[in-house]
Amino acid sequence: MKSPFQFGRVVVGDTFTDRSFEIKRLKANIENNVHTMLISPRRWGKSSLVKQTALHLEKNKKIKFCFIDLFKTRNEEDFYSSYTRAIIKAISSKTEEIAALAKSFLGRLTPRISLGTDPLNDFEITFDMKGMKQNYEDVLNLPEKIAEKKNINIIICIDEFQNLGHFDEPVLFQKRLRAVWQHHQRVAYILYGSKRHMLMHLFENKSMPFYKFGDVIYLDKIPTEDLKTFIVSSFSRTGKVIAEEYAGQIAAYVKCHPYYTQQLAHLTWLGAENCVSAEILNQAVEELLNQNSLLYQKEIETLSNIQVNFLKAIAGGVNQLSSTVVIKEYNLNSSANVTRVRKALEKKEIIDVVGKKIEFIDPVFELWFKRYYSGVDSK
Ligand SMILES: Nc1ncnc2c1ncn2[C@@H]1O[C@H](COP(=O)(O)OP(=O)(O)OP(=O)(O)O)[C@@H](O)[C@H]1O
Ligand SMILES: [Mg+2]
Structure with a gap:
């Protein structure tokens, strides 16, 4: 039997718990075309929250989600290129339609499409990179144009957004984005990332272009009671038993930190053949400390x-x-x-x-x- 707990990756469905308040707020923003900025310390569940909310709205064919991760994006050209590809891929998987969309809205960028082995799902779209920078407004208006044409709304979720801060002229670039995006009627942005201080600088500093761009959500930790229920039911779903008291102790040890709750629950689950005892839980805590020890040692050295x-x-x-x-x-x-x-x-x-x-x-x-x-x- 596989462990019901997951950590270090985006969680949705059975491995995702609670956040009903945040999901509701995010949904309301999406439905009212309000942009959202999501801020929390590391590993509190920003990326998972956005994915889970998208799943909730999956049935609504009038809303399309587009996910962009700026993890490896280092300059403006990279940005335009990932932005365009992600939007086009989110909207359609039909090659002819993609070619038509690219041609009608990005004609000045001479788009070229090459097919992979599975033409329906696997294609690459490349552009004239020089043109990309010169015609950046075309690029940034792409989702709005597509949304108008298809009579839909597009939600663009940009993870690791703080990476924009490393571009050559970061403030100028942000000004460009905001200048175009603020006119969009059918596109809402959800911006988040893992570097809280950098994001706070981008969103909360009055002199920065993204100041008051939309609703800023400060993610809270997940309440103990929800984590307890989550742990108990995940154990029971996989044929093992944990008393509420021990589930509560797991949450307490890690102060309700979502990532560590899952990691400690996972180690406890692995240690328990059947029923969790105090000793099994203690061993799991030791293991948790051991597994992270090297990382912390390195941190201390700095x-x-x-x-x-x-x-x-x-x-x-x-x-x-x-x-x-x-x-x-x-x-x-x-x-x-x-x-x-x-x-x-x-x-x-x-x-x-x-x-x-x-x-x-x-x-x-x-x-x-x-x-x-x-x-x-x-x-
Ligand atoms: N709602 C949730 N229910 C249960 N576990 C969660 C939830 N949200 C997050 N987690 C746990 O926290 C881990 C980190 O989640 P996620 O990657 O979404 O956080 P993040 O805030 O985007 O992290 P980073 O700051 O590194 O970008 C997940 O792998 C999972 O173990
Ligand atoms: Mg994340």
């Missing part, structure tokens, strides 16, 4: 001594980091230094400041740090 001292203070539950006693006890130098270190660790996405509280972003890193680094065992 930190200065004073940054590590700062983390020790946080791990020790200290909140008044600028107090003289704390500065002395944890070797933090001075209160100006404390502020600098805090900012650096925030930028590295190791800690988060929530209200007045400073927290580790990665709950398993926190567990590991407490156990192996600062000697403070959290159990």
Whole structure:
């Protein structure tokens, strides 16, 4: 029997839980043509949420989803080319139709289509790259034109959107996108990515073109009760048993972090032949720490001594980091230094400041740090 838990990939269907509030909000945005920007720390489920919402709307033939991942996109030309291909592929799989669409809306870019072994699903479309940059408005208007012609709405979901920040003239490029996209009536954009600070810079900075482009959703963690139900039912679906109490402990260990919940639940599932015991769960936690240990060790190596001292203070539950006693006890130098270190660790996405509280972003890193680094065992 295969494990019912998945981590490290986009999850949908049985492996996806809850998010009913976010799905509802995203659906409302889609139906009302409002653009959405999705922000969360790493691995909280942005990509999965968008895919799951698309599945919910699958039956509506008037809405077409188009997925673009900018993971490898490094410049403007790459962008135009992935954008065009993704849109055309999402709209049609019929070669003649694709050729006709490309010709009527992108004629100036001399599109060429070459077929693969399966002509219905496998084709490549290439353009004159120089023309692509000169006629970027044609390219950026492509989805709107197609949507008008086919009387549909197109939802363009762009993952790793922050990569635009690495282009040669990032702000100019973003201005171009916004200038064209804001006139679209039948196209809504969902923009998200894995680098929260970069995305926040693009979306929240008043001087940036994508400031107030649409509805910004800050994804929350999944509530404990939903995770508990999810874990219990996934065990039972695969013929194994976990008591609610242990399911709750799994969620608590990883502070309801969606990725780690699935990883720890998976390790517990693997360890349990039948029924989960306290010992099996403890072993799974050890395994979780072991599996991530190398990664965390590397992370620590990038930190200065004073940054590590700062983390020790946080791990020790200290909140008044600028107090003289704390500065002395944890070797933090001075209160100006404390502020600098805090900012650096925030930028590295190791800690988060929530209200007045400073927290580790990665709950398993926190567990590991407490156990192996600062000697403070959290159990
Ligand atoms: N709704 C959910 N229900 C259950 N597990 C989830 C859910 N959303 C995410 N996960 C878990 O978290 C993992 C990461 O999800 P996903 O890749 O969607 O996150 P992300 O925010 O896009 O990550 P990144 O920041 O790396 O882009 C998934 O592989 C899965 O294990
Ligand atoms: Mg993602």
